[in-house]
Amino acid sequence: MDDFLLQAVIYLSAAVLCVPIAKRLGLSSVLGYIIAGMIIGPYILGLIGQKGKDVMHFAEFGVVMMLFLIGLELEPKKFWRLRRFIVGMGLFQVILSSALLFAGMYYVLGWDMNVSIAVSLTLSLSSTAIVLQILGEKNLSNTTAGRSSFAVLLFQDIAVIPILAMIPFLAADDIENTVSQSIISNLAPWLQVLIVIGAIGGIALAGKFVISPALRWVAKARLQELFTASALLLVVGVSYLMQIIGLSPALGAFLSGVVLANSEFRHELEGDIAPFKGLLLGLFFIGVGASVNFPLVLDQPLFILASVASLMLVKFIVLFALGKLYSKSLDQNLIFAFIMCQAGEFGFVILSFASQLNIIPLEISDQMMAVIALSMFLTPFLFLFNDMFLLPQVGTKTANEESAEIPDDIDDNEVIIAGFGHFGSTVSRLLHANNISMTILDHDSERVDILRKMGYKVFYGDATRLELLKAAHASKAKLFIACVDNPEVNLKMAEIVRKNFPNLKIMVRARNRIDAYNFIDIGIDNYYRETLYTAVHLGVDALTSLGMRRYTATRQGYKFIKYDTHTTQKLSKKRHDQKAYFDTLRNEINMQEDILKTDLYVFKSSEKWVDELDE
Structure with missing residues (x-):
């Protein structure tokens, strides 16, 4: 047993030392292992x-x-x-x-x-x-x-x-x-x-x-x-x-x-x-x-x-x-x-x-x-x-040379969606309706089984694991969308993807402003707050029910999202200083409401002027 453990230590130590050096020199990891074996082998150091x-x-x-x-x-x-x-x-x-x-x-x-x-x-x-x-x-x-x-x-x-x-x-x-x-x-x-x-x-x-x-x-x-x-x-x-x-x-x-x-x-x-x-x-x-x-x-x-x-x-x-x-x-x-x-x-x-x-x-x-x-x-x-x-x-190599030899790998899809619940399925249906290819990952085996019977290409797995992301060919995708219900899981996925696949654009689901702050901290700008978009949509319907034109109410809703997103970026830098955070929050809310009121006044004035011309 002692000999076995000693030999295992020698093998693993040689790999840890030689393989990174081989990779730095642009060589294959296989060559790194072989060189490590040559060094510790009976004909050089004689360690094994x-x-x-x-x-x-x-x-x-x-x-x-x-x-x-x-x-x-x-x-x-x-x-x-x-x-x-x-x-x-x-x-x-x-x-x-x-x-x-x-x-x-x-x-x-x-x-x-x-x-x-x-x-x-x-x-x-x-x-x-x-x-x-x-x-x-x-x-x-x-x-x-x-x-x-x-x-x-x-x-x-x-x-x-x-x-x-x-x-x-x-x-x-x-x-x-x-x-x-x-x-x-x-x-x-x-x-x-x-x-x-x-x-x-x-x-x-x-x-x-x-x-x-x-x-x-x-x-x-x-x-x-x-x-x-x-x-x-x-x-x-x-x-x-x-x-x-x-x-x-x-x-x-x-x-x-x-x-x-x-x-x-x-x-x-x-x-x-x-x-x-x-x-x-x-x-x-x-x-x-x-x-x-x-x-x-x-x-x-x-x-x-x-x-x-x-x-x-x-x-x-x-x-x-x-x-x-x-x-x-x-x-x-x-x-x-x-x-x-x-x-x-x-x-x-x-x-x-x-x-x-x-x-x-x-x-x-x-x-x-x-x-x-x-x-x-x-x-x-x-x-x-x-x-x-x-x-x-x-001549010059043509990276995008057209050829009918071998079509693109069906697994090398443009988009990877992690989480196929109500949120993720809505996103995927919209993309699928517009002919976007997707690889979908979900950690609920029963849901995966049902969705595969319905014809969706869904795979079981935990998307916070780097091995799974590599197996799903994340290095070849264009977009990674994190749709899991748990914000901590989405944050972990975003960190792993950003670190290991820097060229992959990330879009992530967030529940509220607090989740958004965490994504901003790791450099993710494409976050989508459920409470914000749902609340704004309800507010637009409320304004319409109270007599405002649908176009005007929708326009005000989109402007509110724009200003609130800008405010979130500013507040994220000051959230650890409670006094500065609330001072900034009050100022931003007042400024945002003033801007929206001014925009609405100008827009209604233009609408009234157009109506008078029509008469």
Whole structure:
């Protein structure tokens, strides 16, 4: 136990120190974790070694969680709509890259066929973490290069499942040891197939008729930690089911994610699992960095560097040819090829799995891990070279280039509305009537269930949680509207959104002037006081009932709101000084009434003059 805690402290300390430095240098967090592992590994500081295996077994569960989140993002309807681009470009890229790499390993290097197959499939995948980070930082997500990269990455993420499933069949003599843990391994082959198909079908049915109702029941308790525990139980339970029937736990996690992709709990599940996934994957990549065999790399520097160059050149050629096939402009094609030509983090997962099954010799595994890490490390620098030297020679990137390749993500809506009670539903109906796309978040599971049956795209979740806002793509929205009935919750949401999404405009519901002061303090000017607008509306109707013209009464009401809003801004600065506050309040009320009376006198005089002209 003491060794486990010490190793955990070392892992976490290395991550906390190295990852922020990597981010400051413009590198991927994945590279930060790998570098941290290299430093604390047995070949540099020697802080971890065989004793770190307990932590690594725990951290490998992060891969399972990552596949669950990939499945959760894969809405079947969205995938079917984009099938021509995802399957077309993605399939061609994986097949062509794997074929060329296999030819080099099998015919040039003389490696064993099974080793060549496993390594070529491993290196054909690109780094989702690095590519999406660069696309986001460079504002390239909506270009044709960005959309094509997303399509290929999505296919690669899905392709990991069959790759992991077929790896054990390359193990030759060790295949019996691989499946001996399965409770169905001694049954007849036809019965094993039926059980496997039944288990997969059972997961699909359970998602709709068991898991979703169970999550609704848990959500009624309104305990965040209970819902988080349920999310973890879901991933662990389905993964364990797949394992005991002889399939990969990752396959179970992926399938359960796909089943729940259309659920109202999708964003909440993603928000709950993401922190665990991020932490465990971070520990996994630290372990990968620690396993890089530096003495071997230093003994064979030319082979390692030549392998990195060959890998990136082969993938660049394949990607560039695909871009030409899909009629990309030269500048977009260069971006697409440069940003995708590295190996990816899933390569570490597949190499580790293949090494455990003794498919890949330890020496080759160490070499290829070094190749993957170096290719990922070089990608930001190659992209910078392309940006500074090549693109100026061939044209300018067009961030808003029109293309029918991949339509905008249906979840990347212009508006996010938090709270779908009477207030929020009124706002949303008005926006929807004017063809505004929205993502709606609400923390009442029963209301969410009812509204989804009515056709609204509502998701269950607590919008004060940053993970949920990220899952709802707040970074891509234009407007965030806080409509929750509790002013403290609205204030907390406004603070989180303003801090983490500074470009997102915020409009917020406030009950009264006191709530407005709090929003003003954090820099929110677009607050809407219920008591003010409702009271003014009632006052306008009262004036109309007493004989004033509707237009005149409405005009006076809008002027009252304008002057009162100005007064609120002034009073917010003095509310902590009671004497100054009330002196200012009295002066402002008197001044406001005088101005309104003067405006009314002038306006009525003009109305009277117009009436006399009409006569």
